[in-house]
Amino acid sequence: MMTSPKKILIGSTLFLGFAASLPLIMPYDAFKNSLETKLSQMNGGKTQIAHIEFSYQPTPVFILRDVVIERPETAQIAEIIIPVTSYNLLNWGKSMRNVLIRNAVLSRSFALDLPNRIKTDDHNGFRVDRLALEKVSIKLDRRTVGPIDGELRFRSNGNIEDLVIRTDQDRAEIQVQPTEPGQFKVQFNASNWELPVGQPVKFEFLKLIGTADANGWTISDIRADLYGGLVTGSAQLNWQSDWQLTGHIFAKNISVEPFMSLYSPITRSTGRMNADASFKYQGATEQQLFKQPQIQSRFIIQDGTLHNFDLITPLKSQTPTTLRRGGQTNFSSLSGSIAINDKSVSLYNLILQSGKFRANGELRISQQKISGSIGTQLAAGAMMANNQLSISGQLAAPEIKQSWRATPQS
Numbered sequence: 001m002m003t004s005p006k007k008i009l010i011g012s013t014l015f016l017g018f019a020a021s022l023p024l025i026m027p028y029d030a031f032k033n034s035l036e037t038k039l040s041q042m043n044g045g046k047t048q049i050a051h052i053e054f055s056y057q058p059t060p061v062f063i064l065r066d067v068v069i070e071r072p073e074t075a076q077i078a079e080i081i082i083p084v085t086s087y088n089l090l091n092w093g094k095s096m097r098n099v100l101i102r103n104a105v106l107s108r109s110f111a112l113d114l115p116n117r118i119k120t121d122d123h124n125g126f127r128v129d130r131l132a133l134e135k136v137s138i139k140l141d142r143r144t145v146g147p148i149d150g151e152l153r154f155r156s157n158g159n160i161e162d163l164v165i166r167t168d169q170d171r172a173e174i175q176v177q178p179t180e181p182g183q184f185k186v187q188f189n190a191s192n193w194e195l196p197v198g199q200p201v202k203f204e205f206l207k208l209i210g211t212a213d214a215n216g217w218t219i220s221d222i223r224a225d226l227y228g229g230l231v232t233g234s235a236q237l238n239w240q241s242d243w244q245l246t247g248h249i250f251a252k253n254i255s256v257e258p259f260m261s262l263y264s265p266i267t268r269s270t271g272r273m274n275a276d277a278s279f280k281y282q283g284a285t286e287q288q289l290f291k292q293p294q295i296q297s298r299f300i301i302q303d304g305t306l307h308n309f310d311l312i313t314p315l316k317s318q319t320p321t322t323l324r325r326g327g328q329t330n331f332s333s334l335s336g337s338i339a340i341n342d343k344s345v346s347l348y349n350l351i352l353q354s355g356k357f358r359a360n361g362e363l364r365i366s367q368q369k370i371s372g373s374i375g376t377q378l379a380a381g382a383m384m385a386n387n388q389l390s391i392s393g394q395l396a397a398p399e400i401k402q403s404w405r406a407t408p409q410s
Contacts, residue, residue, distance in 0.1 A: 032049055032051075032052055035049065035052070035064070036048060036049055039067075039069075042118060042128070043069055043117045043118055044113075044116070044117040044118075045069045045070040045074065045075070045110075045117070046069070046070055047067060047068070047069050048067070048068045049064050049065070049066070049067050050065050050066035050067070051065055051066070052064055052065070053065060059083060059084075060083070060084035061081050061082060061083050061084060062081070062082040062084065063079055063080070063081055063082075064077075064079065064080040064081075064082070065078070065079055066078065067079075067080055069110070070110075073107060074106075074107050074109075074110050075104065075105070075106045075107065075110050076104065076105050077101055077102075077103070077104040078102060078103035078104065079100075079101075079102040079103060080099065080100070080101055080102075081099065081100040081101075081102060082096060082099050083097075083098050083099075085097065085098070094127070095127045095128070095129060096127075096128050096129065097128075097129040097130055098129075098130055098132065099128060099130070099131050099132070100131075100132045100133075100134060101131065101132070101133050101134070101136065102134040102135060103134070103135045103136075103147075104133070104135070104136045104137070105136075105137050105138075105139055105144070106136065106137070106138050106139065107138075107139055108138055108139065108140050108214065111138045112182055112213075112214055113182075114160065115159070115160045115178035115181075116181060118152075118154075118159075118160055127154070127158040128152075128154060128158075129154060130151065130152070130153060130154070131151065131152040131154075132150075132151050132152075133148065133149060133150045133151065133152065133163075134149050135147040135148075135149065136148055136149075136150070140239070143285050143286075145286065148165050148167075149165065149166070149167075150163055150164055150165035150166065150174075151163070151164050160178055161177070162175050162176060162177045162178075163175070163176040163177075164176075168190075168193060168196075171190055171191055171192055171193045172188070172189070172190040172193050173188070173189050173190070174186065174187070174188050175187045175188075175189075176212070179211070182213050182214060183211060183212075183213055184211065184212045184213070185209075185210075185211055185212075186208075186209075186210055186211065186212045186217055187207070187208065187209050187210075188206070188207065188208040188209075189206070189207050190203060190205070190206040190207075191203075191204070191205055191206075192204065193206060197289075197290040198290050198293075199262040199263060200262065201226070201259065201262065202258075203224050203225065203226055204224075204225040204226065205223075205224060205225040206223075206224045206225075207221070207222075207223045207224070208221070208222055208235075209221040214240070215238060215239070215240045216236065216237050216238035216239050216240065217236075217237040217239075218236055219234055219235040219236065219237065219247065220234055221234065222234060222235060222247070222249060226251070226254060226259075227254050227255040227256075227258050227259055228253065228254065228255045229251060229252055229253040229254035229255065229272070229273075230251070230252045230253065231249055231250070231251050231252075231254075232249065232250050233247055233248050233249030233250055234247055234248060235247025235248075235249075239286070242282060242283065242284050243281075243282065243283050243284070243285060243286050243288070243289045244280070244281070244282045244289075245279070245280070245281040245282075245289060246278075246279065246280045246281075247278070247279055248276070248277070248278045248279075249276070249277055249279070250275070250276045251273065251274065251275045251276070251277070252274050253272050253273075253274065254272065254273045254274075254275070255270075255271075255272060255273075256269050256270065256271055256272070256273045256301055256304065257269065257270045257271075264395050264396065266307070266308050266396045266397075267307065267308040267309060267370075267395050267396060267398060268306075268307050268308070269301060269304050269305065269306050269307065269334070270304040270305045270307070271301040271302055271303055271304020271305070271331075271334070272301065272302055272303065272304070273299055273300065273301045273302075274299070274300055275297055275298065275299035275300070276297065276298055277295055277296065277297035277298075278295070278296050278297075279293065279294065279295045279296075280293075280294040280295075281293055281294070282294075292342050293340050293341075293342070294340070294341055294342075295338070295339070295340040296337070296338075296339055297337065297338045297339075297340075298335075298336075298337050298338075299335065299336065299337075299338065300333060300334070300335040301331075301333070301334045301335070302332065302333050303331075303332060303333075304330075304331060304334065305328050305329065305330050305331070306328060306329040306330075306331065306334075306352075307328050308326065308327070308328070308396075308397075308398065309327070309328065309329055309398065309400070310323055310326065310327025310328060310329060310400065311329045311352070311357075311359050311374065311376050311389065311400070312329060312357060312376075312378070313327060314376070314387055314389060314400065314402050315376060315378050315385050315387050321401075321402055322399055322400065322401040322402075323399070323400040323401075324393070324397060324399050329352070329354070329359075330354055331352045331353060331354040332353050332354055332355070333351075333352070333353045334350070334351070334352045334353075335349075335350070335351050336348065336349050336350035336351065337349050343366060343367065344364065344365065344366040345364070345365040345366070346362070346363075346364050346365075347362060347363040347364070347365075347372075348362040349362070350362060350363065350374070356378060356379040356380065357376070357377070357378050357379075358376070358377045358378075359374050359375065359376045359377070360374070360375055361373050361374030361375055361389075363391060365395055368394060368395045368396070369392075369393070369394060369395065370391055370392070370393060370394070370395045370398050371391060371392050372390075372391045373388065373389065373390050373391065374388075374389045374391060375387070375388050375389070376388075376389060387402060388402070389401065389402060
C-alpha cells in the first residue's frame with residue numbers, strides 16, 4: 001500500500017508537470033482579469049497587468065509584467081514574479097509564498113499607506129506569506145529614494161509584520177515595523193560596517209532605534225562600538241523638504257589613532273579619547289547630506305603621543321629655529337574643542353600636559369594645510385623656559401617655527 005507521503009510527492013509532481021505544460025495549451029491572459037481583481041482586493045487599489053508570461057528558467061515562474069496600481073504615479077511595477085510551487089498552486093487565489101517584486105517605483109503616500117492597504121480581511125481572504133523586493137524606489141516630491149532590496153514579512157493574520165532591508169553583503173540591516181497609521185518603528189543594525197559616505201569610519205557594531213513618519217526619523221537611541229570604545233546619543237533626520245540631520249553624541253574610551261589616521265596617516269595622535277559632540281548636516285538630497293558638515297565638540301585624550309609634531313625640541317634651542325616634520329611629543333592629557341565647518345577644521349582651547357611640560361594654543365586645518373600658534377612652557381627646578389611657536393605648512397609635513405627665543409626665567 002502506498003504511503004501518504006508518497007502520494008503527496010507524486011501528486012505534487014503531477015501538478016507541477018501540469019503547470020509547466022500550461023503555456024502550450026492556454027493563454028495566461030485568459031485569467032488576467034481574475035488575477036487583477038485579487039490583487040486589487042489585496043492592495044486596496046485598482047490593479048492593471050499589461051500581460052502575463054511563463055518562464056521555465058532557472059525555475060518555473062509566472063511573470064506579471066508592467067503592473068500599475070491606481071495610476072503610474074501611484075505605483076508602477078515592472079515585474080511581479082510568482083514561483084510555481086506546490087503550495088502556490090494548491091492555494092491559488094487564497095495564499096502565495098516567496099513572491100518577488102522587481103523594478104518598482106512607489107509614491108511616498110502609497111509606501112506609507114502599505115500597512116493599511118496590504119492586509120487580510122473576511123472580504124478578500126487573500127494572503128501573502130513573504131514578499132521579496134528587488135530594486136524598489138520611493139518617489140518623493142522632488143527626488144527619488146532607492147533603489148533598495150528587502151523583504152516584506154507578514155503575520156499569521158495577513159497583516160504586515162515588518163520590512164527588512166539588508167545591504168553591504170548583509171553587514172547592515174534596516175527593520176521597519178508599522179505602529180500607528182503613518183507611524184513606523186525603525187531600527188538599523190550593522191556589524192563590521194564602514195560608513196558609506198565621508199571617511200570610511202568602521203564600526204564594530206552600530207544600532208539606531210527610533211520612530212519615523214512622512215516628515216522624518218527621530219532616532220532616540222544611538223549605540224555603537226567604535227575603535228575599542230563606546231558611542232551613545234540621539235539624532236533627528238528630517239526629509240520633508242531638504243534633508244537635515246542633527247544630533248548629539250558622547251564617546252568614551254575611543255582609540256584615536258585608527259580614527260585620526262583616516263584623515264592624516266602621518267600627523268596623528270595615539271591615546272584614548274572621551275568626547276561629546278553636536279552635529280548638523282544639510283543637503284538638497286540624501287546624496288548631498290554629508291558634504292557640508294557642521295560639528296562642535298569637546299574632547300580629552302589621555303596617555304598618548306603626537307606623531308610628526310615635536311613641541312619640546314625648540315625649547316632646547318638658544319637661537320630661532322624651524323622644524324620641518326618628524327619627531328613626536330608624549331603627553332598625559334590633551335584637551336580642547338573642535339569645530340568642523342564644511343572643509344575646514346578649527347582646534348581651539350588646546351591644552352597639552354606632560355609632566356613639567358605644558359602647551360596651549362589653537363590650530364586650523366583646511367585643504368590639507370595647517371596653521372596656528374602654540375605657547376610652550378617647561379619647568380626645570382626653579383627655572384621656567386617659555387616659547388611661542390607658529391605652525392604652518394602641509395598637514396603631512398608641518399613647519400614649527402619659533403616666534404621668539406626661549407628665555408629661562410626664575
